[in-house]
Amino acid sequence: MNVNGRRYRTIWLKETDHTVVQIINQLALPHAFEIIDLRSVEDVRRAIKDMYVRGAGLIGAAAAYGMYLAALEAGEGTFEADILRSAAILKNTRPTASNLAWAVDRMLIKMVPGTSVEEIRLVAQAIADEDADSCRRIGLHGAEIIKTIAAKKKGEAVNILTHCNAGWLAFVDYGSALSPLYAAHDSGVKVHVWVDETRPRNQGASLTAWELGRHGVPHDLIPDNAGGHLMQHGMVDMVITGADRVTRCGDAANKIGTYLKAVASKENNVPFYVALPSSTFDFNMRDGLKEIPIEERDAAEVRYISGKTKSGAIETVQICPDSTSARNWGFDVTPARYITGLISEQGICEASEQGILGLYPGGTRT
Ligand code: MRU
Numbered sequence: 001m002n003v004n005g006r007r008y009r010t011i012w013l014k015e016t017d018h019t020v021v022q023i024i025n026q027l028a029l030p031h032a033f034e035i036i037d038l039r040s041v042e043d044v045r046r047a048i049k050d051m052y053v054r055g056a057g058l059i060g061a062a063a064a065y066g067m068y069l070a071a072l073e074a075g076e077g078t079f080e081a082d083i084l085r086s087a088a089i090l091k092n093t094r095p096t097a098s099n100l101a102w103a104v105d106r107m108l109i110k111m112v113p114g115t116s117v118e119e120i121r122l123v124a125q126a127i128a129d130e131d132a133d134s135c136r137r138i139g140l141h142g143a144e145i146i147k148t149i150a151a152k153k154k155g156e157a158v159n160i161l162t163h164c165n166a167g168w169l170a171f172v173d174y175g176s177a178l179s180p181l182y183a184a185h186d187s188g189v190k191v192h193v194w195v196d197e198t199r200p201r202n203q204g205a206s207l208t209a210w211e212l213g214r215h216g217v218p219h220d221l222i223p224d225n226a227g228g229h230l231m232q233h234g235m236v237d238m239v240i241t242g243a244d245r246v247t248r249c250g251d252a253a254n255k256i257g258t259y260l261k262a263v264a265s266k267e268n269n270v271p272f273y274v275a276l277p278s279s280t281f282d283f284n285m286r287d288g289l290k291e292i293p294i295e296e297r298d299a300a301e302v303r304y305i306s307g308k309t310k311s312g313a314i315e316t317v318q319i320c321p322d323s324t325s326a327r328n329w330g331f332d333v334t335p336a337r338y339i340t341g342l343i344s345e346q347g348i349c350e351a352s353e354q355g356i357l358g359l360y361p362g363g364t365r366t
Contacts, residue, residue, distance in 0.1 A: 001168045001173060001174070001211070001214070001215065002214070002215075003033060003214060004033070008024065009128070009132065009172050009173050010023065010024050010053065010058050010061075010168065010169055010171065010172055010173070011023050011024075011053065011058060011061050011062055011065060011128060011172060012128075013065070013121070013125075014037065018121065019039070019069075019072055020037050020038070020039055021037070021038040021039075021043075021044065021062075021065045021066075021068075021069065022035050022036070022037055022038070023035070023036055023038060023047060023052060023053050023062070024053075024169070025052050026051065026052060026053060026054060026169060026207060027050070027051065027052050029169075029206055029207055029210050030206045030207070030209065030210035031308050031314060036052065038062075038065075038066075038069070039069070040069060040073065041066055041069050041070050041073060041086045041089060041090065043069075044062055044063070044065065044066030044069060044090065045066070045089050045090060045093055047062060048062055048063065048066075048090070048093040048094055048100070049093045049094065051201065054165075054170065054203070055097075055165060055166065055169060055170020055171060055242070056097035056098070056099045056100075056170065056171075056176075056242065056243070056244045056245075056276075056279075056280050057099055057131045057134075057135065057170060057171030057172060057176070057277060057279065057280075058131075058169070058170055058171055058172060059093075059094060059097050059099055059100045060097070060099030060100055060102060060103035060127065060131065060279055061103065061124075061127055061128040061131055061171075061172050063090045063091075063093075063099075063100050063103045063104050063107075064103040064104070064106070064107055064123070064124040064127040064128065065124045065128070066086070066090050066104075067083070067086065067087065067090065067103075067104055067107035067108070067111065067120070067124065068107070068117075068120050068121050068123075068124040070082065070083050070086030070087070070090075070111075071083060071111060071117050071120045072117060073086070074086075079113070080113075083108070083111050084108075087104045087107075087108055090104055091104050094295055095293040095294075095295050096244045096245060096253055096292065096293060096294060096295045096330060096331045097244040097245060097280070098244070098245040098279070098280055098281070098282045099244075099277075099279045099280055102279050103127050103279070106123070106127060107120070107123055107124065107127075110123045128172045129172075130279075131171055131172040131173075131277060131279065132171070132172040132173035132174060133345070134277035134278065134279070134344075134345035135168070135171045135172070135173060135174035135175055135176055135179050135277060135345075136173070136174045136179065136345075137345035138174070138176055138179045138180065138275050138276075138277065138343055138344060138345050139174055139175075139179030139180050139182060139183035140183055141180070141343050141344075141345075141347055141348055142179060142180025142181075142183070142184075142240065142273070142275055142343045142348075143180045143183035143184040143187065143189070144348075145180065145238070145271075145273065145341075145343070145348070146158055146160070146180055146181070146184040146189055146191060146238070147184060147187075147189055149237050149238060150184070150189045150190065150191075153190075153237070155190070156190070157190040157191055157192040157218065158184070158189065158190065158191050158192070158237045158238070159191075159192050159193075159194060159230075159235055159236050159237045159238075160181060160191055160192070160193050160194070160236075160237065160238050160239070160240055161193070161194040161196070161227055161230065161231075161236045161238075161239045161240075161261065162177050162178065162181075162193060162194070162195060162196065162204070162208060162239070162240055162241060163196040163198060163204065163224075163227075163239075163241050163254070163255055163257055163258050163261055164196070164198045164203045164204055164208070164241070164242065164254065164255035164257075164258070165198070165203035165204060165207035165208045165211070165242075166178060166241060166242020166243075166254075166275065167179075167207065167208055167211040167212075168211060169207050169210075169211060170207075170242060171277075175211075175242075176242040176243070176275040176276055176277065176280075176343075177240040177241050177242040177274075177275045178208070178211065178212070178240075179275065180240060180275065180343065181193060181212075181217060181240070182215060182217070185215070185216075185217050191217060191218070192218045192219065192220075193208075193212055193217060193218070193219035193220075194219070194220060194222050194226075194227065194230060194235075194236060195208045195209050195212065195219050195220065195221045195222065196222060196223075196224050196226075196227065196257065196261075197221060197222070197223055197224055198224060198255060198257065199224055199257075199302075200301040200302045200305075200328060201301060202305075203255070204221065204224075205221055209221050224257055227239075227260075227261050227264055228260075228264040228267075228268075231264050231265065231267075231268035231270050232268060236265075236268075236270050237270070237271075238270060238271045238272075238273065239261055239262075239265050239270060239271070239272045239273065240273045240274075240275055240343075241254050241255075241258050241261070241272075241273075241274055241275070242254060242255075242274070242275060242276065243274050243275070243276040243280050244280065244331055245280060245281075245282050245285070245288075245292050246274065246276055246280055246281050246282065246288075246342065246351075246356075247281075247282055247285040247286055247287065247288045247291065247292070247336075248281070248282070248283045248284075248285065248286055248353055248356055248357070248363055249286045249287070249288075249336055249352065249353045249356075250336030250339060250342065250350070250351030250352050250353070250355065250356060251287065251288025251289065251292070251333055251334065251335050251336050251351075252274045252276075252288065252333065252334045252336070252339060252342075252351070253288060253292045253294070253331045253332070253333050253334075254274070254331060254332070254334065255330070255331060255332075256329050256330055256331055256332050257332065258331075258332055258334055259332040259333065259334045259338075262334040262338035262339065263338060265338070266338050271340040271341075272334075272338060272339055272340050273339070273340055273341050273342070273343055274334070274339050274341075274342050274343070274351070275342075275343040275344075276342065276343070276344055277344060277345055278344060278345065278346065278360070278365040279365065281344075281356070281360065281365065283360070283363040283364065286353075288333040288334075288335065288336075289333050289335065292331075292333055294329055294330065294331050294332070294333075295329070295330040295331060296327070296328060296329050296330065297328045297329075297330050298328060299325060299326040299327060299328050301328050302320075302326035302327070302328045303318055303319065303320050303324065303326050304316050304317065304318050304319065305317060305319050336351040336352055337351075339351035342355070342356065344359060346359040346360065347359055
């Protein structure tokens with residue numbers, strides 16, 4: 001996507017030095033646009049764990065490049081043991097998004113004796129390229145749904161609510177939930193987005209609002225708890241969220257708070273779509289509530305909030321009494337029965353085993 005007139009992806013290899021991975025520092029957004037270098041597996045581990053990069057697809061691509069750096073770091077006589085250690089380190093960073101383990105495992109298949117580091121680099125590159133292309137195609141499929149709704153709105157904007165950030169910043173490019181919005185907007189369809197702030201890390205306020213603003217898509221930031229009220233008053237035509245893991249039966253893990261939006265959508269007859277690339281499916285799981293691991297993060301993310309002061313300084317402040325403890329689950333699971341449809345690069349299907357296997361015969365990614 002374009003930033004300051006230049007086309008960017010969220011992750012790439014430095015043009016002048018292919019042993020350096022470069023990323024957009026998402027911790028600095030929306031107040032500053034910074035590129036940072038990752039030179040080791042440890043750098044990649046920290047970037048994923050501390051959320052310099054985040055979002056299912058981008059975490060997967062970062063892990064893939066991390067495994068390429070692992071190949072560069074591995075000792076000659078200890079190559080296999082070294083890369084297995086790096087794989088475990090990267091896999092342990094964040095448990096919920098399936099893209100991470102999927103990307104590491106896909107890299108490991110190629111990281112065998114006889115494969116050159118250059119060939120390993122190309123696999124990481126392919127994972128990143130495929131992520132971008134899948135998201136582009138998700139946009140084309142999803143835009144058709146938006147156009148159908150737009151046709152009934154007689155020139156009024158289609159109001160779409162989204163939660164967290166599943167835009168291009170959460171992937172290598174384009175995004176999952178936001179890709180259909182960009183495609184519809186670019187083709188002249190009037191869209192307006194309700195952006196949930198997404199406490200505690202505020203990915204909606206800091207990332208989704210920033211992305212949409214850069215792309216010129218009309219939007220309003222709303223408190224996380226406003227969606228139900230807007231739906232009751234006919235102010236939401238559809239909801240699109242991303243996903244971090246979707247089971248073969250269609251249960252979808254996504255940022256904490258998504259489930260409540262899905263329940264409110266069903267109650268108010270608002271279509272609720274989940275957009276995801278193939279790498280986010282977990283065909284080995286059926287029951288999302290029982291099986292999807294939910295990351296619990298540091299309570300400090302709930303107890304404190306960061307932002308820009310009136311004088312322009314970035315500061316972190318405590319929002320609860322000194323003695324208050326907090327809990328911080330990063331994700332929740334929306335059961336398939338609340339989901340109107342899944343939008344993947346393969347097309348649109350029902351959130352059910354039958355629907356998913358219709359797009360992915362045999363339960364395998366293409
Ligand atoms: O904790 P994050 O920011 O890595 O969470 C991931 C997300 O951005 C959301 O859950 C998103 O909606 C799905 S990932 C594309």
